[in-house]
Amino acid sequence: MLTQASGDIAMLIAAARAQRRNVLSEPEAKAFLRAQGISVPPGRAVAHPEEAPTVVRELGVPVVVKAVAHQLTHKTDVGAVMFPVESPAAAEAACRTIAARVAAHRPDIALDGFLIEAYRPAQPEWIVALRNDPHFGPVIMFGLGGIYVETLRQVSFRLAPLCDRDIEALLSERPAMQLLSGARGRAPPDRRAVVGVLRRLSDLSQQPLIVRDISEIEINPLAATENGVLALDALIVLHS
Amino acid sequence: MRDITPLVAPRSIAVIGASANPAKSGGVLFDNLVKGNFRGPLYPINRTATQIMGKAAYPTLADVPEKVDLVYIVLPQQHVEDAVKQCVAAGARAACIITAGFSEASQKGRGAEERLCEIARASGLLLAGPNTIGMVNAEVGMMGSFVNFPRWEPGGVSFFTQTGIFTGAVMLHVMSGASQRLPVGKSIDVGNKVDVDELDFLHFVAADPTTKVIGLYIESIRNPRAFFEQAREVRKSKPIVVLKPGRTKDGAKASASHTGSLASDNDILDGALRQYGIARAEDEDDFLNALRALVMLPRPRGKRVGIATTSGALGVIATDLLVESGLELAAFEPATLAAMRAILPDWLEPANPFDFWIGIDIKGPREAHEVGLTALFADPNVDLVLCTLLAPGNADFPEFGDLVRRLRRTYDKPVALVIYGGEAEQRWTAALEGAGVPIFKTTRAAARALSLMVEATMSP
Numbered sequence: 001m002l003t004q005a006s007g008d009i010a011m012l013i014a015a016a017r018a019q020r021r022n023v024l025s026e027p028e029a030k031a032f033l034r035a036q037g038i039s040v041p042p043g044r045a046v047a048h049p050e051e052a053p054t055v056v057r058e059l060g061v062p063v064v065v066k067a068v069a070h071q072l073t074h075k076t077d078v079g080a081v082m083f084p085v086e087s088p089a090a091a092e093a094a095c096r097t098i099a100a101r102v103a104a105h106r107p108d109i110a111l112d113g114f115l116i117e118a119y120r121p122a123q124p125e126w127i128v129a130l131r132n133d134p135h136f137g138p139v140i141m142f143g144l145g146g147i148y149v150e151t152l153r154q155v156s157f158r159l160a161p162l163c164d165r166d167i168e169a170l171l172s173e174r175p176a177m178q179l180l181s182g183a184r185g186r187a188p189p190d191r192r193a194v195v196g197v198l199r200r201l202s203d204l205s206q207q208p209l210i211v212r213d214i215s216e217i218e219i220n221p222l223a224a225t226e227n228g229v230l231a232l233d234a235l236i237v238l239h240s
Numbered sequence: 241m242r243d244i245t246p247l248v249a250p251r252s253i254a255v256i257g258a259s260a261n262p263a264k265s266g267g268v269l270f271d272n273l274v275k276g277n278f279r280g281p282l283y284p285i286n287r288t289a290t291q292i293m294g295k296a297a298y299p300t301l302a303d304v305p306e307k308v309d310l311v312y313i314v315l316p317q318q319h320v321e322d323a324v325k326q327c328v329a330a331g332a333r334a335a336c337i338i339t340a341g342f343s344e345a346s347q348k349g350r351g352a353e354e355r356l357c358e359i360a361r362a363s364g365l366l367l368a369g370p371n372t373i374g375m376v377n378a379e380v381g382m383m384g385s386f387v388n389f390p391r392w393e394p395g396g397v398s399f400f401t402q403t404g405i406f407t408g409a410v411m412l413h414v415m416s417g418a419s420q421r422l423p424v425g426k427s428i429d430v431g432n433k434v435d436v437d438e439l440d441f442l443h444f445v446a447a448d449p450t451t452k453v454i455g456l457y458i459e460s461i462r463n464p465r466a467f468f469e470q471a472r473e474v475r476k477s478k479p480i481v482v483l484k485p486g487r488t489k490d491g492a493k494a495s496a497s498h499t500g501s502l503a504s505d506n507d508i509l510d511g512a513l514r515q516y517g518i519a520r521a522e523d524e525d526d527f528l529n530a531l532r533a534l535v536m537l538p539r540p541r542g543k544r545v546g547i548a549t550t551s552g553a554l555g556v557i558a559t560d561l562l563v564e565s566g567l568e569l570a571a572f573e574p575a576t577l578a579a580m581r582a583i584l585p586d587w588l589e590p591a592n593p594f595d596f597w598i599g600i601d602i603k604g605p606r607e608a609h610e611v612g613l614t615a616l617f618a619d620p621n622v623d624l625v626l627c628t629l630l631a632p633g634n635a636d637f638p639e640f641g642d643l644v645r646r647l648r649r650t651y652d653k654p655v656a657l658v659i660y661g662g663e664a665e666q667r668w669t670a671a672l673e674g675a676g677v678p679i680f681k682t683t684r685a686a687a688r689a690l691s692l693m694v695e696a697t698m699s700p
Contacts, residue, residue: 023496073496129499136464136508141499149498157503157511159468165700166515173514218497235497 005045007035013213013238016070022215022238023070026115029234033219036200040231043117049095053088055116061086062119065094066233067102068112073235076147078105084119091116120230123186124179125221126194127155130201132215132239138205140166140198144176145220152176160205167198180224189224197222197229215239244440247334247366248428249380250309251280254301254332256323257314258284260292265338265386266314269374276383276392283308300326307331312374312384317341317352320370324356328363337369338386340404343432344371353434360435372431373408379425379450390415395423396452396535400441402433402459410457410524419673422532425450437462442470445478453534454480455527461509468516479534479696481519483527484509517700519692529678529685530692536676537654539697544570545690546622547593548613550600550635554628554660555593558683562626565691569593570621579615583608597630606637613643617651624690625655628683631662640664641671648677654693656686 005012005028012028024032030040044055045068056063062084067075075081079101082094095114102111127145132138140162143155154176158166171177171194182188201217204210210217216237223230253273257266273282274293283304284292291297298304301311301323311332313323320339327335342353353370360367368375374385378394387408392415401407407429414422426448430436438458445451454474461467471480487506495501513520521527545567549555559569569592572580580590583599590596594616599608609629617625629635648655657672657679659665669679680686 127498129497131499131503133503133508135505136512139503139508139511141502145498150501153502155502155507157508158515159465159508159512169514169700216497216499218499220498237496237500 005031007031009035009214010209012236013209016238021070022240023073024236024238025068025070025112026066026234027068029217029236030231032236033231033234036204038197038200038219038231039228040234041117041120043115045113045115046095047113049092049099049114052091052095052114052116056085056088056091059116059118063091064117064119065091065098066115066117067098068115069102069109070112071109072102072106075233078102120223120232122221122223122230122232124176125232126224127218127220128194128197128201128222129216129218129220130160130205130210130214132205132211138211140170140201140205142170142198143174144179145222149220160202162198162202167195167202170198171195187226190226190228193229194222194224197231213238241443242366242440244334244366244436244444246309247336247368247436248375248426248444249377250334250382252283252306252308253278253280253310253312253382253384254283254285254298254304254308255312255314256285256301256326257312258286258292258297260289264314268388269312269314269338269384269386272383272385272388277381278383279380280309281306301330301332302326304330307333310334310336310384312336312338313369314338314386317349321352321355321359324359324365324367328359328365332365334366334368336372336375336384337367337431338372338374339369340371340431342370344404353432357434365435367435368428369431370434371404372429373404375429376411376427377425387412393423393425394450395425396450397422397424397455397531398445398448398451398453399424399427399429399455399457400438401427401429401457402431402438403429403457404431406457410528414528419669420532420679422528423535424455433460433462439463439467439470442467442474446470446474451478453531454478455483455531456480457483457527459484459486460505464509464512468512471518472516475517475696479519479693481521481527481530481534481692481696482513483521483524487522514695514700517695517698519696521692522688525685526688526692529680529689530696532678533654533656533689533693534696536678537693538652540623540654540690540694542623543567543694543698544621544623545626546570546572546616546619546624547626547628548616549593549595549628550597550630551628551660552593552595552597554658554683555595558626558628558687559593561684561687562691565687567624567687567691567694570619570623572616573619573621576615576619579618580612583611600635604637605635606639606643609637609640610643613647617647617653617655622653624694625653626658626683626686626690627655628658628660628686629668630660631664631668633663635662636664636667640668641675644672644677645675648675654690656680656690658683658686
């Protein structure tokens with residue numbers, strides 16, 4: 001059953017441990033990010049498709065509809081993310097379509113529900129992550145995100161904590177980072193907001209509770225516009 | 241932190257497995273130690289011989305009349321563990337196990353190696369190897385290797401390597417050059433690295449007055465955090481170049497997160513090396529060229545390069561390589577351009593790269609080189625100089641060596657030189673021996689050396 005998640009990381013960790021899972025759901029991860037001052041799109045999780053239209057009427061269209069299941073970490077691979085969804089009725093239908101797709105591709109997974117969020121396109125999509133690496137300790141990754149992140153490999157790592165110079169290096173090391181200065185007539189994104197997310201993750205990397213329990217905090221995609229940044233999807237993995 | 245001086249610069253050495261047979265590793269190694277004029281007592285350990293190479297032999301380590309600093313173990317694999325125990329019992333401070341056939345060979349070997357590691361940990365014995373070509377330290381006359389090195393002299397480059405034969409091959413290569421020799425004075429190969437590691441080595445070289453530049457060939461870093469913190473301090477006075485192969489080894493791993501599949505040890509290490517200002521060489525050529533530039537040249541004050549060339553094509557090639565490596569082309573001062581115009585025809589405006597071949601036609605080789613190169617070296621916007629000079633007969637002039645020596649001395653800027661094909665090449669090279677001007681075979685080698693030099697010395 002879905003409840004609106006608290007942003008308190010200790011509670012989120014305890015709840016996950018109690019259920020013997022080492023992945024936080026997307027609504028849980030986003031509640032945590034919001035509590036850390038990292039913006040996420042307005043939205044709400046629902047347990048049943050018929051609850052979707054109410055949420056859409058609250059948010060306005062278009063929306064994105066996603067499956068919520070902590071075991072389902074690569075949602076796009078099974079068609080469990082649908083956007084843009086343009087009406088309350090279409091959102092309910094999208095929930096049913098997603099449920100059917102997950103049942104077909106991953107019959108082992110029980111859906112917890114659906115996340116309905118205001119649709120915010122990101123072009124390009126960025127990835128920001130904190131990883132407590134077993135060998136190197138806390139490291140921060142930044143780069144070009146989205147679903148082709150492994151294929152394009154436009155990412156860089158630095159050992160955490162980061163100084164200003166490290167952050168600047170992360171934001172300029174790969175060719176794709178030139179997009180942070182704007183391209184093809186687009187306004188450059190709010191660089192300070194991107195820097196703020198990196199600095200926040202760097203600070204988190206030094207917190208004992210984060211070090212002890214969390215293996216990864218990954219924001220992918222992160223949208224960056226001239227108005228700031230928005231974590232469109234997030235994943236938090238606990239040490240197993 | 242522990243002191244590895246007894247291993248790297250011992251006062252006394254015993255060799256278990258020393259023999260008079262030059263066909264055996266123990267024979268060559270002992271012979272090398274004797275011929276290298278090791279500064280302290282040498283004790284061959286051999287059950288049957290009374291004397292080896294003029295040195296009194298002892299049946300066991302326990303029979304040696306003093307507690308030795310370092311024991312080389314050159315025995316068949318099955319006898320190594322017992323020999324290490326003898327080292328501990330006899331109060332030796334360090335051991336270097338030459339023998340191969342441990343974790344690099346088999347699961348059984350891995351078990352044997354772990355036992356060696358436990359003995360070292362429990363006793364405090366400093367251990368290098370197994371599976372190493374040995375250790376060289378010219379300052380104390382320690383040629384402790386079974387590779388037959390032709391000559392050895394003290395120098396400012398110190399090597400630490402985690403490999404076997406590669407170190408020997410690199411050293412032979414380094415020493416085979418008739419000129420432009422890389423001055424490696426210490427080469428510590430720890431083979432499979434069961435005990436003494438790169439962090440111990442950084443502590444040692446930090447306090448070693450002879451070491452000017454550090455070259456590390458490593459397959460792993462045991463304690464990355466401590467290593468990078470120490471490296472940050474050491475590099476302030478002694479630049480570090482790392483050769484760490486395996487850039488392509490880690491493919492994407494299956495993982496719940498993208499981060500998990502992207503976070504290969506190689507990619508994290510790559511970021512950390514940049515973060516801490518340690519140059520990463522791509523291959524052995526890169527490694528040796530960067531070390532040569534670093535040990536021969538002053539530190540760059542910036543990353544703006546002035547290119548002087550007598551081939552337009554080589555100038556463009558150099559530009560590509562330098563810019564791709566993150567360096568910049570210097571913008572020449574008006575005074576520089578004015579000086580350069582003096583050797584060019586009216587229709588040719590000087591630029592960076594500065595191609596002055598036609599100046600040789602107009603003013604003759606001596607004046608063209610002297611005016612052109614002096615203008616470039618003198619420009620305050622030029623932090624580093626790359627010269628690709630052609631050396632056919634009509635470009636030759638007897639004062640070439642004097643000119644470049646004078647420029648190097650007067651302006652004290654890092655300069656990389658490529659001398660391209662011609663009658664004068666050998667003479668120019670010979671004329672610059674000992675001048676602190678590295679000469680490279682190709683434009684790529686020169687450009688890479690300059691960029692790695694900047695990475696290793698400037699604030700990251």
